[in-house]
Amino acid sequence: MRVVHSPLELKKLLKEEQGTIGFVPTMGALHLGHRSLIEAAREANDLVVVSIFVNPTQFLEGEDLDAYPRREEADKKVCELSGVDYLFYPDASEMYGEDEVSLNAPSVRGYIMEGNSRPGHFSGVLTVVNKLFNIVNPTRAYFGKKDAQQLMLIETMVANLFMNVEIVPMATLREKDGLAMSSRNVYLSEQEREEALKIIKSLRTATQMVMKNELHVSRIREEMLAILAPLDVEYVTIVNRSFEPIEHVEIGNTIILVEAISGTTRLLDNIWI
Ligand code: AMP
Numbered sequence: 131m132r133v134v135h136s137p138l139e140l141k142k143l144l145k146e147e148q149g150t151i152g153f154v155p156t157m158g159a160l161h162l163g164h165r166s167l168i169e170a171a172r173e174a175n176d177l178v179v180v181s182i183f184v185n186p187t188q189f190l191e192g193e194d195l196d197a198y199p200r201r202e203e204a205d206k207k208v209c210e211l212s213g214v215d216y217l218f219y220p221d222a223s224e225m226y227g228e229d230e231v232s233l234n235a236p237s238v239r240g241y242i243m244e245g246n247s248r249p250g251h252f253s254g255v256l257t258v259v260n261k262l263f264n265i266v267n268p269t270r271a272y273f274g275k276k277d278a279q280q281l282m283l284i285e286t287m288v289a290n291l292f293m294n295v296e297i298v299p300m301a302t303l304r305e306k307d308g309l310a311m312s313s314r315n316v317y318l319s320e321q322e323r324e325e326a327l328k329i330i331k332s333l334r335t336a337t338q339m340v341m342k343n344e345l346h347v348s349r350i351r352e353e354m355l356a357i358l359a360p361l362d363v364e365y366v367t368i369v370n371r372s373f374e375p376i377e378h379v380e381i382g383n384t385i386i387l388v389e390a391i392s393g394t395t396r397l398l399d400n401i402w403i
Contacts, residue, residue: 149176153268158182159199159313163303167272181218188254276302322393332357364389
């Protein structure tokens with residue numbers, strides 16, 4: 131595995147390679163969720179590129195940019211053992227200059243839900259993903275369904291800008307007790323982690339309601355909010371796969387999303403129905 135820090139050097143090295151490129155962009159502190167993306171990339175492509183970059187432009191003033199877990203050595207080992215060919219580990223100073231061109235997230239779907247809690251966050255995400263795609267020029271790029279709104283916005287960007295990359299959505303990996311794996315879970319105290327389990331409990335209850343043919347979005351939300359009560363809930367939203375509001379669950383075309391804060395940690399989860 132080759133570790134590359136310079137964007138232009140990586141671009142040059144990859145241009146000299148033959149075959150398909152599978153790309154997994156991450157912010158590091160790699161867990162099994164990330165590994166599942168890397169493994170899928172390994173299976174379907176000739177080359178695998180992973181990036182680790184804690185992108186400053188997607189953090190808002192006062193968020194956890196400085197505290198975000200950084201595990202350089204452990205992450206390198208994970209990548210090496212997972213058969214990664216190139217690990218891209220850029221410095222913020224090489225990724226951004228001054229007075230830059232940047233992308234704006236769509237004004238509706240980029241500013242609802244997490245985009246409402248964190249205005250401008252998705253513009254930062256799309257800008258960096260665009261830069262990363264231009265550096266790596268991947269055949270396929272792998273993103274987790276756990277960040278469903280991010281995935282939808284990246285798919286939208288690829289379609290709107292006629293980009294030549296296939297986006298591959300990947301299932302959410304969970305801890306044994308159901309908590310969605312996340313690099314931010316290390317922030318949780320034992321009690322906060324226990325409380326965080328209300329999120330998966332609420333999503334499982336929603337699934338059971340749908341299985342019993344309760345399709346009214348308002349009733350499902352009500353039930354979920356009652357379960358989530360101990361947490362600081364940012365939103366519980368039920369939308370179709372285009373992220374439009376719906377009144378009734380449409381089987382095969384619905385996502386139920388939760389964002390809640392346990393202690394000071396923002397947690398996202400969802401189920402696709
Ligand atoms: P992050 O490092 O948090 O930016 O995540 C990098 C990629 O891994 C994103 O596409 C995430 O959606 C994905 N990811 C994060 N957590 C999980 C998980 N528990 N299961 C599957 N994919 C995940």
